[in-house]
Amino acid sequence: MTSNVAILDDKSKEQIKSRSHWQRAAMRLRKDRLTLLALGVIIFLIVCTVFANPISRYIIHQDPVAENLSNILAKPSVDHVFGTDHKGRDMLSRLLFGGQISLAVGFFAAALSIFIGVSLGLITGYYGGLVDDFFNWFVTTLTSIPGLFLLLIIASVYSAGPVTLILVLGFIGWTGTMRLVRGQTLALREREFVVAARAMGSSDIRLMAQHIFPNLISIVIITLAIDIGALILTESALSFLGFGISPPDPSWGNMLNNAQEYFTTAPLLVLAPGALITLTVLCLYVIGDGVRDALDPTINP
DSSP: OHHHHHHHHHHHHHHHHHSOHHHHHHHHHHHOHHHHHHHHHHHHHHHHHHTHHHIIIIISOOOTTOOOGGGTTOOOOSSOTTOBOTTSOBHHHHHHHHHHHHHHHHHHHHHHHHHHHHHHHHHHHHHOHHHHHHHHHHHHHHHTSOHHHHHHHHHHHSOOOHHHHHHHHHHHTTHHHHHHHHHHHHHHTTSHHHHHHHHTTOOHHHIIIIIIGGGGHHHHHHHHHHHHHHHHHHHHHHHHTTSSSOTTSOOHHHHHHHHGGGTTTOTHHHHHHHHHHHHHHHHHHHHHHHHHHHTOTTSOO
């Protein structure tokens, strides 16, 4: 009986060893209930905001920009689940459309930032020399300027719409990703499999795309999750300061800005968007932490 159990244990160990790195990571992720819960919350928020228009029109029957001055600061009711704001607009529909803008800015700006950071990090780390020195000087100069101060200057010059914010946040927020990818590329370019591929005549682009970048995917995924949360906070801070999304278009940040003077009379106007920002950012950080643990090869499945 003991020998049979030992044989089964040996077989299970061999099966685990035969799995790829990504299969083992998926197994670890499936066991991480907190990360799965956070991922479910993010997916639910994305679905609700993507379908904000049909939900507002056919389910709650409210227009997010329609004002009703005879029903301002109304308490939650059947018609207005989260009440109304200082202009009589339905809060739930505005939260849905505000999330649509806030999440879109966070996701697309993070994607642009990651693309620039990974591309420049690969190039500087692979080639080194003058290319590396120039971009290190540029990044050091750029990061020496306080980020929020630079964002406020740009936002005051250009009209702050969603597309403008995505471009500005994306073109400013890539420096940390570039430094991280550059450091990893410096280590990977001297590895045996890269040296062997170079000796076989692979071009530089092929080496970076097929041999170095696949080993950076785990870092990119984790950085993307963290950057999305950070950029949502940045957009909310800019909108709260009045330099972000301009009314009447709602975002969670400008909803906080517009509601701050009504905190004592209608606290839900502040608590609802604030709670959604906190929940979204927290879930994204939990997802990033869970993915990092799942992709760690030193952790047993």
